[in-house]
Every structure is written in C-alpha cells, then in structure tokens.
Amino acid sequence: MALNWDDSLLVGNTEIDDQHRQIFVHFERLSLACQEKAGELAIKEILNFMNEYVEMHFSLEEAFMAENRYPKLPEQQEQHAHFRQTVKELQEVDTNTLEPHRLSLLFYQKLIQWFIQHIKKLDQEMITYVWAQQHN
Numbered sequence: 001m002a003l004n005w006d007d008s009l010l011v012g013n014t015e016i017d018d019q020h021r022q023i024f025v026h027f028e029r030l031s032l033a034c035q036e037k038a039g040e041l042a043i044k045e046i047l048n049f050m051n052e053y054v055e056m057h058f059s060l061e062e063a064f065m066a067e068n069r070y071p072k073l074p075e076q077q078e079q080h081a082h083f084r085q086t087v088k089e090l091q092e093v094d095t096n097t098l099e100p101h102r103l104s105l106l107f108y109q110k111l112i113q114w115f116i117q118h119i120k121k122l123d124q125e126m127i128t129y130v131w132a133q134q135h136n
Helices: 014-035 040-067 073-091 100-134
Strands: none
Touching: 014 040, 014 100, 040 073, 040 100, 073 100
C-alpha cells in the first residue's frame, strides 16, 4: 500500500509540515517492512523510531499551541496521548503471527488512518485559529 504525501495535509507551518512529511516516510518504511516480511526486529525498530519521533513532533505541536493560546490544546493533548498509547500497544504485537497483508492493514487502521484524519481535522482547525489570531 503506497503512502504518498498529499498537499491537502499541509497546515501552513513549515516545521510542522516537514515533520508530518517525515512521519509519512516512516509509515512507508513500516508498510514496506510488513509487505516484505522483514521480520519482527525490523518492524519493532521502525515502531520504536516512530514512537520517539512522534513524541518529539507532538511536543513541538503542543508548544506551538500553548504559545498561541489555542483553546483546544487539551483536546489535542488527549488525542496525542491516545496515539502514543496505540503505538505502544502495536509495539507489543507479535508480528510473526500475522500475515503481511493483515499486519499492514492493522498498522494502516491504527496509525496511518488516524494520523491523516488528525492532520486534516484537528491540526487544520488549530492552524486556522492561529492564523486568524495573528491577522486580527
């Protein structure tokens, strides 16, 4: 399953957009590792990296929201905490027991689909609010 960056995911903040693109690169690596039956170790390494990367990314976003007094920061923090927990849960999955297609589908549904929807809805709302505040 190809995971191509789509400019509809841009939020207009260069640093956040660049990090979103990088997360997609790692989603693609994860998807390829599943399809190529790269083994549990390779998949775990990618998930561990993504866990660390997402932690850094969410920290940046939350600091940006706090700096701009975004009123929905608590909702964003809750969503970010949910995503972190999902990554931790997926790190515990025995990847050797699932066929590659089912494994790819699991990661797609739990990580990638969530992330895309989060960017398109909550991150877009956040950047719209910040932009409106800065241009009033």
